[in-house]
Structure formats: C-alpha cells, structure tokens
Amino acid sequence: MKIYDWPTGPYPARVRIALAEKNLLSGVEFVPVNLWKGEQRKADFLAKNYSGTLPVLELEDGTCLAECTAITVYLDALVGEPTLTGRTPLEKGVIHMMTKRAEIEMLDAISVYFHNATPGLGPDVERDQNREWGLRQRDRALRGMHYFDAVLRKQPFIAGDAFSMADIAVIGGFIFASAVKLPVPQECEALLA
C-alpha cells in the first residue's frame, strides 16, 4: 500500500495511528505531498482525491481511498485485532457517531480556524479566507473540547469502554490544536488526562 500524506499532519496522524494499532506500518510506503507548496491542489493529485486533501491510500491496483474515517474502516476490516470500528452493530454506530462528532466539533473546526483565521498554508494556498468564520469555528472547537471532557468524565474512551477510531479522531484534534497553539482549557482535566 502507498499512503500520500504529510508526516506532521494532524489528519495523516489519524491513519498512521490506526496503521500502528493494526501493526500494518511496515507494509506501507509513505509518499510526502508538500501541502505548503500546494501540491495537493495539483491535477495529478486531484486525480487521486477530488477533495485535494491528505491522506490518500493507494492500493496496488491504483484504487485510491481518501477520508481518514474511510481509510480506517478499510484497514480495520483488512486485519483482525484490535478492532477500531466496533464489533456489534451498536458499537459500530456509536463509534461512527463519535468519530463524526470529533471531526465536526473539534478537528474540522480547528482546521477551518487554521485555514481561515491564521496565515494557514500561506497566501499561495489559502485563496479565500473568511476570518470571522474561522474564529467562530475556533470557538466551536473549544466548546467541543469541553464536551469531550464531559464524555471522558463518564467513560474511559470517547465511544465507550474501549479505544477506538473515535479516540484517534480526538487525538487528531489535539495535534491540530497544538499545531495552531490553541490550548486545551485547563478545566478539561479528563480530556487532558
């Protein structure tokens, strides 16, 4: 397998963590796509992922899979333990819901802040910034951190009793928050722990 990503990227980290959990890292060739130069917006990369984002998984036959959640679902189905996307129908549903919620309420919100209310990837890449929207999404992410803190005061992991794809998405949020120097509120003790 080939993974097109950027070594320090928050979203790429989600797939790298999943690969490590599944003990699949040795079978992967990582191909760096330089975000800072806008390589993800070039035609040859867009042919692999219409959305022009990283990571993208490319199989031997050229099939390309984008979107961290989709790639993780594929990897989880590929090899057995440990399960990252749930065993029972309910576990699968809860993990999917909490992964999506981690994106909407934390990770994606921080990404919007980065691209809109900071210099982001630079003027050549950031074509249409909306500072107000970026600041509103930053505030949404801070509210999301309090939500996930409340979740972790009640249960050991984001989707319940076991580590899952949802925890990995929240970790992606931490990585992005750190990258943009958005501190996790000190009162979010369970989340910080």
Ligand SMILES: N[C@@H](CCC(=O)N[C@@H](CS(=O)(=O)O)C(=O)NCC(=O)O)C(=O)O
């Ligand atoms: N919904 C996508 C989002 C992926 C994403 O935004 N990736 C970032 C990489 S990183 O910020 O995490 O390093 C990207 O490609 N950004 C480039 C761009 O937005 O042009 C997913 O879940 O995979």
